[in-house]
Amino acid sequence: MRSLWQGTVSFGLVALPVDIYAATEDHGPGFHLVHAVDGGRIRHRRVCELDGQEIGPQETAQGWEAPDGRTVVLHDEDLEALPLPTKRIVEVIGFIDEADVDPLLYARPYWVGARGPGAQKPYALMTEALARSGRVAVCKVALRSRERLAVLRPRHGILVLHTLRWPEEIRDPGDLSSPAPTTDRELALAELLMDEMVGVDITGLHDDYAQALNSLVDTLAAGRTTAPPLEPQPPVDLMAALEESVRDARRARDGGHG
Template identity: 40%
Template sequence: TVPVTDEELRQMPLPTAKAIEIAAFVDAGTVDPVRISDSYYLAADGQVAAKPYTLLRKALERSSKVAVAKFAWHGRERLSLLRIREGAIVLHAMKWPDEVRSPQELAPREVEVGEEEIEQALQLAERMTIEDLSGFHDEYREALEDIIAAKAEGKPLPAPAEDESKGRGQVVDLMAALNASVKAAKESRGEDGENATVHEMRPSKKTTGKTPARKRAASKKSTASTKPAKKTAAKKRSAS
């Protein structure tokens, strides 16, 4: 055991200990989104910092690049991206490369997918495309608030919604699911859903007599690496 005091930590020759150090600039499209973590607004520290803050903001506004910076937070050095949002500089904390697990360990076995199935999936994605995400809201929080309000007023608790998780994890017919999804998407847009069908692929000679292909629903997996963490988690006031 080697004792290290707080004073010794404060005296470490670390440039990022008391400042955000810009190390490079990169094209915004080259950053893997899986590495981006929490986001924070940055403010100029007094009038002295107003000019460099404004200069950096204007430079980023006129380019397609983002700044790569390093900073210290809660006893660890972290990597970040700086970009502009509505006239303010936003810092996106990033994971280090060894903090992101490889997706290869989660890749499914090779399966055959027909061109017709791909085309129907693309058709569904096209019909479900929207331009504004503002309509999404936290339904869990609303349900929790309803429960709290009911208990506070001594009223019966709201009736539970139909459990949609009962069917999760079961084997589903991909073509039937696409049929239903395409039809529902067309009907939600006021279109005639009668013709919204997904034609099942005819089996080839190699697969004659076999049952239609089925798939399991995808499950969520964390992107965090399973390697031992080298740094402690940081907390900061979020931009959201």
């Protein structure tokens, strides 16, 4: 892996030099935009709306619209000069229980590695201390040209930096809850169904979309048509659906017997 950020984790008087690496990668199908009539590839070009000229990457900069409507142009050197301590420091603000982080806030994970021999001891100490405490370190860090909220947490002896959305970035959903009443019998069956389906090995699950897409492409290339899958409908008899689901789950658990 190639480091995409170098800096220092700072907590109290302890300084931990680190490298940060991307922890995930996308494996989706490689779509590209084409003209629906003839299949011609559609290219996106950078064009200045004032003079109509096509602009190369080296001629672009960041623009910010001021309250009076003027555009302030910011170049890379301007952004590098920002007096922001988190540009090269993962600033630990404090520690909280991992359960206190709303999963809606989680954005993107990064692997964190110790940089240099002198970082090994504080790295091991912080990783083990977090693991034993069940807490995460709440941090601020500047990644990809903006300051982000983040948490540091241990995973199998390795530190993970997980960027968070700022709380104000979470939309208010309004009242999406259902007013429909539930009975004790329905709840008992739903809980029984969950008990029968306990034990999913997430590491054994894979994305089936690419395989389905390849099948679709082969079908279309052969001049055949496909029928869309039927969309599941809410059951007319909820109790009967729950009871049958419990029986199906038991048969699946028992290897199809019973």
